[in-house]
Amino acid sequence: MLIRFAVSNFLSFDGKQELSLEAGRARRNSNRIYTNRRLRLVKGEALFGANGSGKSNLVKAMRFVQAVVRSGFPRGFSNSYYRIKDENRVVPTEFEVEILCEDKRLCYGFSTVLYTGSIETEWLYEFTPSGLKKYIFSRDVEKETFEVGEFFKGKDAIAKVKNYGEDSANDHENLFLTIINRSKGKMYSEFPELKILQSVFEWFVSKLTISFPEDILKGYPYFRDSNLQEIADILNALGTGIKNLRIVEIPQEIVKNKIPEELYNDIIVDLEKTNAQMKKEGKEATPSIMARAIKEFYTFEIDENDRVSVKTIEFEHEAPNVYFNLNEESDGTARLLDLIEILFKVSNDSIYVIDEIDRCLHPAMTTKIIKLFLQMAESRNTQLIITTHESRLLKDEILRNDEISFMLKSLSGSTIIKSLDTYQLRSDKKVYEALFDGTLDALPKFDNEKLQGIIDCNLNGN
Structure with missing residues (x-):
C-alpha cells in the first residue's frame, strides 16, 4: 500500500511537496481505514483543484518514477524540471515513495538531474517499529559510493548486494533497484533474505496501476468469459x-x-512467454492478455497448439440478439470498463491512480462509482487515488476529510498539495460550502474586470 509520495523540481512542482495517505483523527467511516499496530491509511484519496493547478502533474510524477524503476528514463524527460526557474535546470529532481511492503514500512527514493539525464543518489530503508531508519542500501553516484545498511544479516547476502552495488556505483543512467532485478531470479532463490529488493521492484511494476484518459491499457484479468454475465449485470445496474x-x-x-505495432508485438511476446512458463510448470490453462484502446477492446489468447487468436467484446441492449461493438457505445460506457476492472477485480495490495476519473461520466455516475469503491474497500486493502472536478463528492459528504486533498498554485506558479485536514475547519462547517465561500482557496481565480473588458470590446465591435 502507498503511505506517502513526495516530489520536488518536476513539472509544476518546485520545492518538495507530499501526498500523504495516512489517516487523520476522524472517526466517520473508520471501517474503511487500513490499520495495523503502528499505521493507519486511507484507501481512497480525491485530488481537487482548478484547471492548471497541477493535478495531472502529480500523476505524471508517479508514472515517471514507475517508468524509471521499470526500464529507465522515458522519452522527453530532459525538460521535465520546474522550468519557471532557469536555475532549476541543474538542481536535482527528487522523488521519495513510502510504501507498506511485506508488512514493512519502507521508503525508496532517488534524485536525478533531468536536464542531463543523470542519476545522483538512490536509497532504500525501513522505518522500524520504534521509528528509526534501518538502511537497506544507499548509493551516491557522484561520489561513486555504494553502502549496504544494517537490514541484511547474512554475510553472503550482504556480499552479493555489495558486489552488484559497487559495480553500479558510477552508473548515472540506471537505478540500482532496476539493475538488481534484471534476470536475478536465481539469486533470490539462493538468498531469500534479498527478496525484499524484488518485492519493492514488483510493487512499482505490478502493484501500481496509473491511468490517464487517453491511455491504451493492458491487463483486465477480470474480463473473462466466466465473468461476462456479472459484468453485463453491473453495466445494466449502472443504467x-x-x-x-x-x-x-x-x-x-x-x-x-x-493499436500501435510496438504494443501489439509486446502483447504477443508476453503471451508467448507466459504460455512457455505455464507449460514448463505443467499448467493446462490457456493464457490470455486483454488490451483496450479508447474505443476498442481485445482479448489475445494462445491455445494448446500455440495458435494466437484475438477476440473482442460486443454489447446487447434492449433488442434481443442485436449486438454492438465498443466503438458504437458511448464514451461513458467505454470509461466504465476501466472502472469496473478496478471495482470488482479480486485484488489486494493494489494501488490505482486515475487522472480525470469523471471524464465522459455523468456526475451521478462518478459519485456512484466512488461510493461503490469505498464500500468494497472495507474488505480489501486496495487504494484508489483520483483527480477530479466533481464537487458533488464534497456536497454529498461521501469522503472523509483525510480522503480529500487540494492542488493549489502559489504566487510564483508552483503547485502546492494541501490536505483538507490541515485547514482545521470548524466541526459545523460543510466542506462544499467552504469550497465556494473562499475558505479553502481552491477555486479558479478569475479576472472579472479583464473578462468584462474583452466582452465590452467585442460588443462595441472593436
Whole structure:
C-alpha cells in the first residue's frame, strides 16, 4: 500500500511537496481505514483543484518514477524540471515513495538531474517499529559510493548486494533497484533474505496501476468469459441499458491497424512467454492478455497448439440478439470498463491512480462509482487515488476529510498539495460550502474586470 509520495523540481512542482495517505483523527467511516499496530491509511484519496493547478502533474510524477524503476528514463524527460526557474535546470529532481511492503514500512527514493539525464543518489530503508531508519542500501553516484545498511544479516547476502552495488556505483543512467532485478531470479532463490529488493521492484511494476484518459491499457484479468454475465449485470445496474455481452473472434490484421505495432508485438511476446512458463510448470490453462484502446477492446489468447487468436467484446441492449461493438457505445460506457476492472477485480495490495476519473461520466455516475469503491474497500486493502472536478463528492459528504486533498498554485506558479485536514475547519462547517465561500482557496481565480473588458470590446465591435 502507498503511505506517502513526495516530489520536488518536476513539472509544476518546485520545492518538495507530499501526498500523504495516512489517516487523520476522524472517526466517520473508520471501517474503511487500513490499520495495523503502528499505521493507519486511507484507501481512497480525491485530488481537487482548478484547471492548471497541477493535478495531472502529480500523476505524471508517479508514472515517471514507475517508468524509471521499470526500464529507465522515458522519452522527453530532459525538460521535465520546474522550468519557471532557469536555475532549476541543474538542481536535482527528487522523488521519495513510502510504501507498506511485506508488512514493512519502507521508503525508496532517488534524485536525478533531468536536464542531463543523470542519476545522483538512490536509497532504500525501513522505518522500524520504534521509528528509526534501518538502511537497506544507499548509493551516491557522484561520489561513486555504494553502502549496504544494517537490514541484511547474512554475510553472503550482504556480499552479493555489495558486489552488484559497487559495480553500479558510477552508473548515472540506471537505478540500482532496476539493475538488481534484471534476470536475478536465481539469486533470490539462493538468498531469500534479498527478496525484499524484488518485492519493492514488483510493487512499482505490478502493484501500481496509473491511468490517464487517453491511455491504451493492458491487463483486465477480470474480463473473462466466466465473468461476462456479472459484468453485463453491473453495466445494466449502472443504467447503461446493456443486458448481455458476448465474445467474438476477429482477424489479427484488423487489430494490427487499430493499436500501435510496438504494443501489439509486446502483447504477443508476453503471451508467448507466459504460455512457455505455464507449460514448463505443467499448467493446462490457456493464457490470455486483454488490451483496450479508447474505443476498442481485445482479448489475445494462445491455445494448446500455440495458435494466437484475438477476440473482442460486443454489447446487447434492449433488442434481443442485436449486438454492438465498443466503438458504437458511448464514451461513458467505454470509461466504465476501466472502472469496473478496478471495482470488482479480486485484488489486494493494489494501488490505482486515475487522472480525470469523471471524464465522459455523468456526475451521478462518478459519485456512484466512488461510493461503490469505498464500500468494497472495507474488505480489501486496495487504494484508489483520483483527480477530479466533481464537487458533488464534497456536497454529498461521501469522503472523509483525510480522503480529500487540494492542488493549489502559489504566487510564483508552483503547485502546492494541501490536505483538507490541515485547514482545521470548524466541526459545523460543510466542506462544499467552504469550497465556494473562499475558505479553502481552491477555486479558479478569475479576472472579472479583464473578462468584462474583452466582452465590452467585442460588443462595441472593436
